[in-house]
Amino acid sequence: MKLKIAILPGDGIGPEITQQSVKVLKAVADRFDHQFEFEEALVGAAAIDLLENPLPDATLELCEKSDAVLFGAIGDPKYDNNPEAKVRPEQGLLKLRKELGLFANIRPVKAFDKLIDQSPLRPERIQGADMVIYRELTGGIYFGDKSTAEDGQSATDVCTYSVEEIERMAHLAFKAAQQRSKKLTLVDKANVLETSRLWRKTVTALAEKYPDVKLDFLYVDNAAMQMILDPKQFDVILTENMFGDILSDEASVIGGSIGLLASASVGDKNALFEPIHGSYPQAAHKGIANPLASVLSAAMLLDHFDLTEEAEAIRHAVEVSIQLNVCTQDINKDNHYSTEKVGDFLESLISEVDNININNENLNLGQMTII
Ligand SMILES: NC(=O)C1=CN([C@@H]2O[C@H](COP(=O)(O)OP(=O)(O)OC[C@H]3O[C@@H](n4cnc5c(N)ncnc54)[C@H](O)[C@@H]3O)[C@@H](O)[C@H]2O)C=CC1
Numbered sequence: 001m002k003l004k005i006a007i008l009p010g011d012g013i014g015p016e017i018t019q020q021s022v023k024v025l026k027a028v029a030d031r032f033d034h035q036f037e038f039e040e041a042l043v044g045a046a047a048i049d050l051l052e053n054p055l056p057d058a059t060l061e062l063c064e065k066s067d068a069v070l071f072g073a074i075g076d077p078k079y080d081n082n083p084e085a086k087v088r089p090e091q092g093l094l095k096l097r098k099e100l101g102l103f104a105n106i107r108p109v110k111a112f113d114k115l116i117d118q119s120p121l122r123p124e125r126i127q128g129a130d131m132v133i134y135r136e137l138t139g140g141i142y143f144g145d146k147s148t149a150e151d152g153q154s155a156t157d158v159c160t161y162s163v164e165e166i167e168r169m170a171h172l173a174f175k176a177a178q179q180r181s182k183k184l185t186l187v188d189k190a191n192v193l194e195t196s197r198l199w200r201k202t203v204t205a206l207a208e209k210y211p212d213v214k215l216d217f218l219y220v221d222n223a224a225m226q227m228i229l230d231p232k233q234f235d236v237i238l239t240e241n242m243f244g245d246i247l248s249d250e251a252s253v254i255g256g257s258i259g260l261l262a263s264a265s266v267g268d269k270n271a272l273f274e275p276i277h278g279s280y281p282q283a284a285h286k287g288i289a290n291p292l293a294s295v296l297s298a299a300m301l302l303d304h305f306d307l308t309e310e311a312e313a314i315r316h317a318v319e320v321s322i323q324l325n326v327c328t329q330d331i332n333k334d335n336h337y338s339t340e341k342v343g344d345f346l347e348s349l350i351s352e353v354d355n356i357n358i359n360n361e362n363l364n365l366g367q368m369t370i371i
Pocket residue numbers: 013017072073074075076077080090093257258259274275276277278279280281288289290291293330
């Protein structure tokens with residue numbers, strides 16, 4: 001298959017993790033005989049530094065004409081919360097999501113067996129946890145009118161949702177539930193917020209079209225607690241933009257590290273794949289950032305084009321690297337590998353190992369040496 005993939009590395013650890021994913025995608029293309037063409041563009045603080053614009057027109061055009069986008073992360077302390085800053089990195093990402101119509105952000109969360117013992121959560125609570133968060137991505141409070149009063153004594157962020165925005169999102173979540181264990185949990189704050197009451201009403205009405213799916217509801221404050229107490233109760237979670245943003249960072253604790261959580265941001269036309277974490281500026285250029293969230297996002301990109309075997313090859317390689325402790329320090333405290341070494345290992349697994357199957361006790365690593 002021929003795919004044109006726009007690469008938007010962004011800021012902080014964005015470039016170094018994205019570089020590993022590109023390496024892995026090139027190995028997949030070689031092994032499975034595909035033609036993947038990559039083209040890079042500026043976004044976030046890197047784009048502000050050069051062009052005073054967090055989403056230059058050329059970047060948006062490249063994304064529009066590409067089959068998919070692989071996004072790193074944006075954000076830089078020199079712009080974040082700086083009252084002098086005229087534009088800020090996150091505006092680039094928000095505008096990109098809006099312009100590309102990426103209304104659904106899909107964030108799978110799963111506990112890796114190997115990491116369960118080192119989790120801050122009780123192993124019996126997370127063993128077998130496997131859920132997917134369907135987060136609405138182009139509406140709600142992140143996109144509402146914003147203002148600060150002239151005297152600086154008050155500020156406003158408006159949260160708006162339309163029935164149409166809720167319905168298109170809910171359809172995707174119901175369909176995902178049908179493919180999984182047929183359970184959908186709507187997380188909202190319908191005891192307080194009008195927008196949440198609209199979500200509940202709209203999703204309840206839509207449930208009639210999906211009689212095989214069991215729909216339940218949870219207030220977001222309770223959901224945040226249940227996520228830690230009993231994550232296995234969740235299968236598909238449907239929620240609005242900000243709640244999904246917060247809950248998925250929390251859910252990453254179940255997975256073992258936020259550096260493992262991938263996502264797909266999709267709309268009717270375009271698709272972008274991005275780790276759920278940010279630019280982790282403290283780690284930039286240190287070679288300590290976990291590239292697996294980005295690499296697993298690349299696997300979701302391949303899923304999107306029904307390249308299932310190829311996506312599985314990446315996921316298996318990731319499983320093997322975790323199984324063999326070829327991991328960065330967030331999940332391997334004692335004997336960790338650098339961001340680049342993890343990428344190299346995945347690349348060679350995909351290129352050189354005939355049967356990437358960790359269930360195969362005779363996993364043959366051939367001539368590969370783990371250094
Ligand atoms: N999608 C995006 O581009 C996002 C951008 N941001 C931006 O990122 C910047 C930093 O924000 P933070 O709140 O510190 O969130 P962050 O996600 O960048 O980092 C939070 C913590 O998560 C861990 N972490 C994150 N990525 C990791 C990785 N790949 N490997 C290992 N550990 C990792 C680190 O312990 C880090 O201190 C800000 O400018 C923020 O606006 C935040 C979230 C998403």
